[in-house]
Amino acid sequence: MKKENIEKFEKLHIQIKDIYQELSLLSKKSPDGAINKFKLKFINQLIDESNTLLGERYKPFRDFEKFQEDDMPFNSDVVLIVSQYIECLEKYKYDNIRRILSTWYWIISDSEDKIETSSPKLEFLR
C-alpha cells in the first residue's frame, strides 16, 4: 500500500459504509423503488474511486464498472452492489495492515512511517 492511498482509502471506506446504511433504509422501505439520478451520481463516484483503488484483484465483479442511469437501478440492486464493495474494501484493508501488540498499522511500501488504523472485520481474524 502506497502512503498516498491510505488517506484515500480511509475516506472512501467511511463514505461507502455511510451511504450503504442510508440505502439499506431506503431499500427496506421500497426494494423495487428506482433510485434517483442525484444519489446515483454520487454512488457511481464512490464506485469509480473504489475500482481504481481495488484494481482487478480486489474488484467484486469483473464486468461491473458502475451503474447506468438509463437502467434505472432499484434500491435493492444498489444495496447489493455497494455491500459487495464494502466487503472487498475490508479484504483489501486486511491484506494491507498488520498488528503490533494490540494496535493495527498500515503496511506502507514507500515510507517508513507508522500509521495506525482501526482493526479489520472480525471474520478475517478468525
Add this chain to the structure above:
Amino acid sequence: MTIIRPRLIDYHNILVTQEEVDFAIPFLDEDIPLYLDPFLLWKSPSQQDNALHLILINTFNKLGKIYLQSEDKKEKLVDVLVELSECSEVGLGSGKTKKGLKISTKTSNEILELFSIIPEYKTTGVSHFEEIQLYVNNISKDRISDFSCNFLKSFLIDFTQDECKKYNIPMKIFKDVRVFNSNTCKIEDEELLLPFNPEGSIPIIFVPKRWLRYTPWINYEDYFQKAYIKEGQEEKIDKPKVLDYNRYNYGMISAYISAKERNQEDCKNDPLFKQIPVISAKKCLNQILKLPSGKTDNADKKYEDNCTKLFSSLLYPHLDFAQAQSRVDSGTQIRDLIFYNNCSFPLLKNLYDEYNCRQIVFEMKNVKEVRRDHINQLNRYLSEQFGRFGIIITRNPFKKNIMRNTIDLWSGQRKCILCITDEDMKLMVDVYENKQRDPIEVINKKYVEFIRSCPA
C-alpha cells in the same frame, strides 16, 4: 402526412409542449374546450390583465352609454354587438367545427336594453361583463368568452404575433380581419399578419392560457344554485322568469357578485390537461393488475380505459396526449393511445430523429401472451406520422420468439417495437408517486434494453 388530432404547432413541426408555451395551442379541426373568463383578468395580480379588464368593461359601458344617448345609433350598435358575439379566430368552446353562430338582433337588443332597464347600469355601468348572463336568455359561457375576445382582440393580435415570433410559427397577411375599434365603436377591416389554419387558410388568434376556464367564475347556474333558489325548488322555476326577476332586482345580483369577488382566491384558471392525482394513478394500476387477461367481463375494455387514464397522466408533460382511438385491422378491433412527440426529452428527440416519429402510438393489448400477428398489426400501422416506432402495452413480457421477431424487425427495417408490461407500469406509477425518477424514464430504460439486445 396525417396527424391525429392535429394542432397548429404539430402541423408546422414546432417542437414545444403545451406546458412550455403561454397560450393554448389551437387544434386545427376542433375548438379548445375552454373559455375566456373575464373574472380571471379582474383578479389577476398582473396590472396588464387588470387594465385589459377595465378596457373590456369600459368598452361595453361605452356601447351602453351611446345606446342610451342617441336613438339613431341604436340599430347600428345592435348590429355591432351581433358581430362581436362570435370570435372564430380564437377557436374556444366545445364546437367540433371551427365556425359558430352569432346571436340574434333580438338578443343583442336585449343586452343593450339592460342599460335602460337597470338604473345602476344607467348611472355607473356594469362592473363585470359576465353579469349579462344573469339577465339575458341564450347568453352563456361561450358568448361571454367570444364577446371578451372581440373586445380584447387588438391585444390578442399583438400577443399572437409576439408568440409566433418567439416560436417561429409561420404567419401570413390577412387583408380583412374584423377588429373592434373601441374609440369609434365600429368594427373595421384590418390588414394583419397572423398565423393561419392551413385547412381553409383561416386566421388564428392565440389566447393566454392563464385566462381560460371551463366555466366562468360568475355564471347563471352558480347564481341560480347559490344565490337565487332554496334547495329542492330548482325545478319549479323557469330560467326566463329568473332572468326577468333579476332585471328588476339588481340588489340580488349585486350581492351575488360581491360574494364571488370575496371568494376570488378560489377562482383559478383551468389547465388544458390535468394529471390525475397519485392516489387515482395507484387505483388505476390496481384495477389493471386485478383484471384477467382476455375479454371476460369486458376486461379488455376496462384495461384500455384504465391504461388511457394512467398513461396520459404518467407521461405528461413530456408527451401531450392527443387521443385514444379505435381502428380495425384485418377484422380486429384495436385501441391505441396517441401522443404528440415534441422532443421534450432526449429519448423523444432520438425517436424523432432516428425513427421519424412525430406522434407516438401505444397499442393496448390485454392478452396473456403477445403473438406474432399482434406485432404485425402494429408494424403495418407504423408509417407516416408514427415513423418506425411503436409501443405495445400488455400484461407480460414478450416471449423469446416474439422478442426475436422485434429484433429482426429492427435489424431488417430499423423499426422499433417496445413492450410495456404490468411490471413496467408498476415502476412508472411508483416513480410517479415518489418522484425519484420520471415515468418516461421507464420507457427510456426499455428502449436502451431493447437496443442492447439488437445486433451491433
